[in-house]
Amino acid sequence: MTEFTLYTFLAASLGLIAIGIGGVILSRNLFRIVLALSIAEAGGNLLLVLIGFRHDAIAPIIEPGRALTTMVDSIPQAMVLTSIVIGAGVQALALALAIRARASYGTLDMGIMRARMEADINRVAGAESAASLHAPASSSTLLTERKA
Amino acid sequence: MTSLDLLLILSGLTTLAGFAFGNHRAYPWLAGIVLTAQIVILASMPLPMAAGFGFEMFGHPVGWQMDGFGRFFALITLGAALASVAYTGGEWGERYAAGGKNLRWLHGALAGNVLAMLLLLASGDLIAFFIGWELTSWAGFLLMAQGGERALRAAMRYVPYAMAGAMAVLGGLVLSLTWTGTLDLSQLVMLVPGLANWKLALLLALFGTGFAIKMGLLPVHLWQTPAYAEAPGAATAFLGAISSRMGLFGFGLLLVKLITLTRLADLSFIDGLFSARDLIEWVAALTIVLPTFTALKQNDARYLLAWHGIGQSGYMLLGLVIGDATGSAGGLLHVFNHATYQAALVLSVFAVMHRTGTADLNSMGGLVTRMPLTFLVMLLGIIGLAGLPPMNGFVSKWLIYRSLMIEGRPLLFLMTVLGTLGTILSVYKLIHNTFLGQLRAEHEQIREAPWSMLVPMLALVALAFVTGVAPGLALNYVNEAQAALGLPVMAHTLGGVESPRGSLDMLWIVGVLFAGFGIGALLFYGAGGRSKRIHQLDNYAGGHFLSADVRYQYSDHFYAGLMHRIGPLYRGSFTQMEAALASANDLLASLMQAWYRQAVPALTLLIATVLGLAWMIWR
Amino acid sequence: MNHSVLALVPALPLLASFLLPLVPGAARRLVGPLTLLAVAFIGLNLWPLVQTEPMVLAVGDFAPPLGITFYADSVSALFVIAVALVTLVLWPWSGSDAGNLDRKQSLTLILAGACGGLAVSGDLFNVYVFYELAAVASFGLAAGARTAAAQIATFRYVVIGSLCSLLALLGITLIYVQTGTVNLAHLAQLAPLKLHNPLGLAAFFMILLGLGVKAELFLVNTWAPDVYATAEARVSGLLAGLVSKLALLAVVRLLVLIFPLPEARDALLLLGMLGILSGEFAAFRARDVKRMLAWSSIAQLGAAFVAFAIPGPAGLAAGLAVALHHLLVKPALFLLADRWGGSLAQITGAARNSPVSAGLFVLFILSMLGVPPLPGFWAKYLLLSGLAAQPEGLWWLAGAIILLTTVVEAVYLFRVIGALYGRDHTVTPKTQSATAVIGSGVFAAVLLAVAFSAPLLALPLNRMAVQMADSAAYIARVLPPVLPGVAP
């Protein structure tokens, strides 16, 4: 693999990360957010594999009868395995949450869901929403002694 | 076990007992006996007296030690507590409990305050001091919060002030530790005056803010009036008598002992034109004048007295900061004097409230015929508060005036005189609207206050009178306090001061005063003693014909003419300042909440990451 | 004692959680508590051993830095004990649905195992794995309230969490490229040569953000109020009290061992200050107790970050004091907020029916405000004196911010006290549950015990800080003098 390909891979992995993060920010749909996350994680994993690569080396598997040559770094490969598994678990969990939330709220739009969540929290707490306070929050403490 | 240990243990036990069975009939007796015993122990304690306990924290010993300065305040504390506890002993306590309130909390909090103050007054190092300080603040909060919903709100308003004060003190504590490496007061006394000017100024600002808040100095005084006025009667008396004096205690330590007055005068602001000492003197002077005139406008007797409590503390600080023998003696003596008559006044107001159910100065009057003894207490009390002979308030104020004149502070002297003028005006309003004039129809059936309430009140004014005639009794302890602070000690006699810079002999003055009364009486009766007794309802008629069923009481718009002149000067600036702070706080709070309500937190995260990385890479 | 007990700290709870669904009958309810007691026992036995000489385990007998090492000094031992006991107090004893109760118990055990792993791990990537494990378990627990709001809050938590994990992974990648190792001791050895440069700092910053999610670090803490408001009180207590501390500990290990640089400290200090400011002020405007506690917890952890930013043992002692104090106070407050989590109107007059709980609430609040002689005061004292001992500038600004925000904190916390003891209530307030009273009572007992024995505890605290600050000893203890097969 030439230097050029290597840098292409680097650019690709960084691009994936950027695209993934941008996707998380720009999507309103829960499912797309999960997809974007997995893209970003793929970029991270690619990067991790990339740093263990050596120009002059083979895969780290010893074949009996073949002379020992240089091999690529095996530790990033082990780490990337772990990282992939972690990503899979988290994304599955996120999907499950999205499914349940859709069942409850009937939408996958993050903006709507957030507003509903906020309203739910306030309803349970018996509190007015912070946006609709008709007086400053501190009016109950500091200013009561002002003579009316 | 040293006698200081005994003193503190007794206080601790009283606190526990108060919380456990403060609602029992016998508790006030028990507490009274214990408090009396404590006064005896304290008064007979050889000084300085170290406590037998203490511990070491992060390499700094924490211990307690009582000196003359602390004892002076501690004696007043115990005395005020004794008067308050006695006051609750009878009908007042029964009515309080019947109103659905909890006597156990009241007594526990009261005793807890005493314990906290004793710990504070006996502190031997700054950590012990801070422990006492915080305990005093929050025990005070507990006491203030006892009087129902309005009191709770007033106590809530106290919270930010108290915490700001405590944090300022903590900041000062930490800085003194950083700069001197010690927290022990006896070592700090040697090390602090050697610090650079800016360090001293910072220490002064931090500690000073804390103490000023506790004392209710301008401009951080707003919490005090409602918090003290709305507390239950006995608590109001105690708080008004001594609680805020803890700030003065702190100032005594800070200004006189740690920073020293000479170093204080070195801290100049505008090319030596104006020193920190001048600043404090002027703050004290303004604290005398402004709250006194605010008191003049109050229509609630409790608030009126609470405002005077703030105003009078200005005299004490002023006397202390002038720092000569006479002035500091005056300032310290004023602490004691103020405690005696202020407690008596508050208790008398609450006695009236106990009978009439109101403290509104516009809905009383003429009660002198129904509650003559209470009237007597209030009369003597306001004479003391106004600083007139023969009560003790005169002595301390005289000492302060004298010192201001000798030390060459004519403007400050003018301010104190102005303050006294306001005091006289407003206390006259107090006694007139309560006791003089025509009795209201709804108060016809009022009886004198019960003896359980009268006895402490009378005892307090008696004390104020006796120490007015023979100030030497109190000046003994004042001298001790002066010596402990390292101030020049004022030589005194039983009747007052005997010095080339000016003498005062109260025995003579009172003698002359009473002789004058005697001569007047002789002249009056010698001339035939003609007098005409008229009905109470006639005394405002002023030539008009009013039938007996029309009540006519000049209480509303009292001093209408004066208010027409000076009314526009009341601006409510401090209240507005407080409101502005609260609004700014709210604005900031909304801004901060916006952070947690952002729709796309990932975006801010991304931006912050990029900026952070840029910082780390191209720093 | 065989050093492998260190491995049991994470392994035992994980084993128990794997087997828990398979245990038949009533014994199933005993698995978790017994496991946690066993871990606590290990921790208690560890404590005296590691006082002078930290314990090192090369997992799998692979010589460091080849394999993963576990490292236990007194701080680790203390946190192992804390993890086991706090989890035990906040254990999900009962639930309406048996199957879901199993799952919650499994997840809680996994959380305990992950936290134990974070306390003893001495390998950067292993820290990441345990951190992720804790993250997944806490996601599950947070969503365990099974309301729609909880699920959305958790989803947002997952998104932030995974993004930051990605950042942390990038940081670890950078460090690995630069040094070729992930062993903390080995990294500490190589750091002055290879990591004390912009690249290393960038890696630290990314890892800081990654691990900061759980530690409620400002920038990545937007999830906290919603999750704490919707999750079960027990879970909020675990997350705010326990998990945050272990994440913090991981960050501090990195800071002490690998990045003892002024820039890294500045980052911590700055983010900590912002955390304090934003948390305290946001809590000031909170309309319900749960979110108020969440914001105040953000602020307290900000204070812990500020404390740990102070160089030297003084900073570590202050940070440990602040963190441990918060560990004692916050879970108990969240336990009480289970019934009293709503608006102030809902809890007005609650002290009448539940005087003990109200008293406990006040006790915790006073300690949190730093009222002496409660432990919170000593923590604040250490923090402030540590800050004041630094040269002026940002450090003093941090001190000033702490002092000022305490005033704000006092206002909103006393508002709760005022409501609890208020009289004019419109709704009948809920009485406290027995579990909440007992649980918070345990914390209160420990708090008071600490308050009374504070002078005795100052010395061990200092020793712990000194031991933790000694990175040379860490390296010497873990790595053999000559590394096998590794060029220096």
Place this chain on the structure above:
Amino acid sequence: MLTRYSALIFAAGLAFMLFVLFSGLPLGAPGMVVGQAVLDRAPAEVGAANIVTAVVLGYRGIDTMGELAILFAAATAIGLVLGRSRGSRHCPPAIQPGGFILRAGNDMLFPLLLVVGLYIILHGHLTPGGGFQGGVVLAAAFVLPVLARPTDMPSHAAMAWIEGLAGAAFILTGMAALAYDRAFLAPLLGTGEMGALVSAGTLPILYLAVGLKVGAELASLLLSLTEEGGD
């Protein structure tokens, strides 16, 4: 609008920052400090021909334990979120069964997938592959029939047993080392002959546990999602 542009600009900025950071590094020729030492010593210490396996199960075995726990935690959390009681057999109502081709293909593929999965697992220490990869194939083998016959779900209880026992087997194998006074997860039973199926000590056992655990975990995870989708 502002969000969109700033997101794009800063995402590009992040990519640029990372490029700046990584481009200065020795890509393609890493320093390999620990990596080289592992390559040198793994054959003697562990005896696995696949060095990655030696790292995954030997040098970084604890990480793998953590991974298993993460999968388990995720599956448990999903169970909690989706709200099935463990062991209950919930049948999604009214799903069309698969067509003939799907069913016949499934019947043919199922044994094949099983064999391939187990092969990959058991040869994990020799060839590329291993417990994770094989486990995924196994999971696929068990999920595929669900596509074909949605009404005929595999038993959750059986899954739970495999999940639990496989995970426990991993940890208990690790603990077995304690009995020999070795450290946790130390490889036992000798290294064996390099390249033989029975070699590398306990590694194949560990990998079998990993494979079963991963297979069961992924399968139950997918099944939970499938069931929910049917509602």
